[in-house]
Amino acid sequence: MRGFGSDNFSGVLPEVFNALKETSYGHQHSYGEDKYTAKAVQDFKKIFGESIDVYFVYNGTGANIVSLSAFARSYNAVICAETAHINVDECGAIQKQAGCKLLTVPTFDGKLNVGLIQNHMHGFDDQHHSQPNIISLTQCTELGTVYTPEELKEICDFAHANGLFVHMDGARLANAIAYLQCDPTDITTKVGIDVLSFGGTKNGMMFGEAVIFFNTSVCRNVKYIRKQAMQLHSKSRFIAAQFSTLLKDGLWLKTAAHANRMAQKLANEAALISGIKITQKVEANEIFAIIPRSKIAELQEECFFYVWDENASEIRWVCSFDTTESDVIEFVNLLREKLL
DSSP states (O other): OOOOSOTTSSOOOHHHHHHHHHHTSSOOOSTTOSHHHHHHHHHHHHHHOSSOEEEEESSHHHHHHHHHHTTOOTTEEEEEETTOHHHHSSTTHHHHHHOOEEEEEOOSSSOOOHHHHGGGOOOTTOTTSOEEEEEEEESSOTTSOOOOHHHHHHHHHHHHHTTOEEEEEETTHHHHHHHHTOOGGGGTTTTTOOEEEEOOGGGTOSSOEEEEESSGGGGGGHHHHHHHTTOOOTTTHHHHHHHHHHHGGGHHHHHHHHHHHHHHHHHHHHTTSTTOEEOSOOOSSEEEEEOOHHHHHHHHHHSOOEEEETTTTEEEEEOOTTOOHHHHHHHHHHHHHHHO
């Protein structure tokens, strides 16, 4: 049975795999000086506008390091949700690479708001305190919830009015756009995001992410930051060609919408089973639920998933671009068999 552990567990879209094969023939200049990289940059500009800078990197942690390091110095601080990937799952990477501090905010649903951010808006110009200078938002959040354009604009307006920048960790950005059914610019350029980590790996690519700067005032030194962070791929065309394929004809949004639908179907069916309680709104491709503690290990043996909060017996299921209705039905039948 295909598991529901992570959208990193899934394979590669056939279209992307074919693009990698086609790109492997012949020679191209290295380090981004190739036709595939140039095309992918133009593909991103068609979506987000001409006034952006795009840098390709290996992975999500690298994308976040490059994004945040462009703005934050060692005496700065990044405000983020307590559940943010940069705080929980990146092994202190941003602290090591940029030397800056993370100021975390407890949230129920993974989403920041101006009221929560204000708790860290102090100590400015005090040489004894790390200086907040950038807010990092995750879209979709680590709890599967989605910021609306209005929520994002309020945060960005507040940040800019107080001299701060805003970073968006968009590892699952496609899922958020598919849920909101909005234009990609509605939750990025139009609301005031300064820099975006654009996810590819969780949405059908073999490897690779992109860093998109909407605020290009810091970009003069980004190429050096990327190199020092070991995120400059010599054969950049293999990341770029995947993105061009993913972005073509809206494939990235079609795959994300499918994953979202499968998650909604799983959540709806699971909610009907006695002993299961869905704990977060299912707005993208992740489901969080409390299930009987005694049944977790037994279920994991047949269909793997992660425990999110061991104390609360809360687990996480994630659907992918290749999750099928049959996968969902089979897993729901397993849940009924074990829990009823």
